[in-house]
Amino acid sequence: MGVERVRRLFGAQLSRRFGLLPPEPRGTVVPRPPATAGPADFTGPKRYVPAADQDFAALRSAAERYPQALADREGFGWMRRKPFDPTERHPHFFQGMYAILNAVQAMRLPPGALVMDVGSGPGWVTQILVGLGYRVVALDPSEVMNDLARRRLRGFEAMSGVATDAATFITSTLEEADLAEYLAQVDAVMFHEALHHVIDERAALGKVFALLRPGGCLSVSGEGSWTPGDGQLERGLDAEMARYGTLESPFTRPYLRYVLEAAGFEDIQFHLGVNGMFAEAQAHMELHQVAGTPAGAAHVLLARRPMNGDPRPAAADPGLTEAEIAVVTAAWDRGGLVVRVRLRNSGRTLWPSHVPPLRQGVTLALTRHATATDQPEAANRCPLPHPVPPGGETVLDWRFEAQTLEGGPCYLRLVAEQAFWFQGAMRVNV
Ligand SMILES: C[S@@+](CC[C@H](N)C(=O)[O-])C[C@H]1O[C@@H](n2cnc3c(N)ncnc32)[C@H](O)[C@@H]1O
Incomplete structure (x- = not known):
């Protein structure tokens, strides 16, 4: 039995x-x-x-x-x-x-x-x-x-x-x-x-x-x-x-x-x-x-x-989709913020990379505010060049078109496209 x-x-x-x-x-x-x-x-x-x-x-x-x-x-x-x-x-x-x-x-x-x-x-x-x-x-x-x-x-x-x-x-x-x-x-x-x-x-x-x-x-x-x-x-x-x-x-x-x-x-x-x-x-x-x-x-x-409520704030499960964001260099240049950023996947999910032309995968966004869905945001998000597994790292070089953000505070934040924003943000000090 x-x-x-x-x-x-x-x-x-x-x-x-x-x-x-x-x-x-x-x-x-x-x-x-x-x-x-x-x-x-x-x-x-x-x-x-x-x-x-x-x-x-x-x-x-x-x-x-x-x-x-x-x-x-x-x-x-x-x-x-x-x-x-x-x-x-x-x-x-x-x-x-x-x-x-x-x-x-x-x-x-x-x-x-x-x-x-x-x-x-x-x-x-x-x-x-x-x-x-x-x-x-x-x-x-x-x-x-x-x-x-x-x-x-x-x-x-x-x-x-x-x-x-x-x-x-x-x-x-x-x-x-x-x-x-x-x-x-x-x-x-x-x-x-x-x-x-x-x-x-x-x-x-x-x-x-x-x-x-x-x-x-x-x-x-x-x-x-x-x-x-x-x-x-x-x-x-x-x-x-x-x-x-x-x-x-x-x-x-x-x-x-x-x-x-x-x-x-x-x-x-x-x-x-x-x-x-x-x-x-x-x-x-x-x-x-x-x-x-x-x-x-x-x-x-x-x-x-x-x-x-989409994109959903990731607050429900921070341990699962966690990131360490380090700004290596950042400089304003004619309405654009040119950055080099190091990302480490300190969470437990694979970050898929962007698959053009669809807006998918994990991307990096530049926003005015540090919390979930606040605007304004730079016009373009930065895709990952390749998938990043848990524990993996990648370095991104990107120019954010961000005229509306120049002069104020700015935050780098990760987005699982069409799914949710990661919890946590990194302030960019220029
Ligand atoms: C009992 S069988 C059921 C199969 C099918 N759903 C059915 O009803 O006949 C369980 C299946 O789960 C698969 N499986 C085991 N671990 C898995 C995992 N981590 N992710 C996805 N599938 C898994 C196995 O290979 C197996 O084919």
Whole structure:
């Protein structure tokens, strides 16, 4: 029952606790988010495996290897067949399908919406989304999973005639993915049986927030919750983690809510999924009596990026997007401020660079005031010449066209374009 319950609540990917794999050399190509234990101001239990980000590289590589490891034990059958569970009463089929259908229906997406399927695995959710006419970005750290998903979509196209080039596949963890082109563009981000695998939840959910357009929706389903001391659940998690090396770390409800609020989400609602046929004689029953998962036992969740107030002040989560700005030289020249500035990414997110002609990525702005959205501002913002990972530095040479600012105080401030202003500003003393 233990392992079965774990599989029911968390899906098939379960793995051993972190720390048992040999450490990998830190990659230089894909920067690893720095190790931090999470928000200092949250007290109480957070996740079953806290601070897993300290073992990021090993956990990522276990996620990459997982499908093959699973296939070595039981073949690719379930991954290819998912969600069609032929066992008695088809529990995985109904749980999975109801969860996705409920989420898609509840989000009320516009036709052709852009949806990100995070931890897309073998692609059955992606297939449904494409079939419903959405554009989909399917993201998974495992190339083997993405291959399975591509094959699934090719088969679907051959059978249905639905063009599947509306799906784009990205092979990466969410935390490390370069998603600059999607900033503030995405209508919905869905995690099905995936959130508890995310290694750095603050970086991941902060990124989801920045990817969503104002009013865009986050959906979490197939996600069990963790209540400390639930020995049966914990033994099941440990057993599965011991088998595959990947992270199996569900959240407590208060901590998940906390991380979402810190990222800036609003309208955070936990739901009950109610499905099936009921006799008319049962019409008096209450929702909790007929819900598929008992309230509190799972996180069935919708949350939104606020509609208003953009660009959003970054005050909600200073630890995530932090910068050190040093003015090396600055001089006024005929209505322009010519500067050399050194920037250091002291936060925990990758700063994407600007992608012309779109106004995207992180840029440097020159403003009159030090606070969030005050005007006036110089006419042109300075783009980053290249993405800057956490811990990375870059030096910018730029001329701000700033006639209206000459003679008064000026501040340098960073902007995540179409998303928010960074907290903090550097006064320019000329
Ligand atoms: C249990 S599977 C669920 C797959 C799919 N959503 C489904 O319902 O079939 C979890 C998936 O999350 C992926 N994953 C693990 N860590 C991740 C991370 N940090 N970022 C994004 N995806 C991750 C795994 O590779 C795996 O394919």
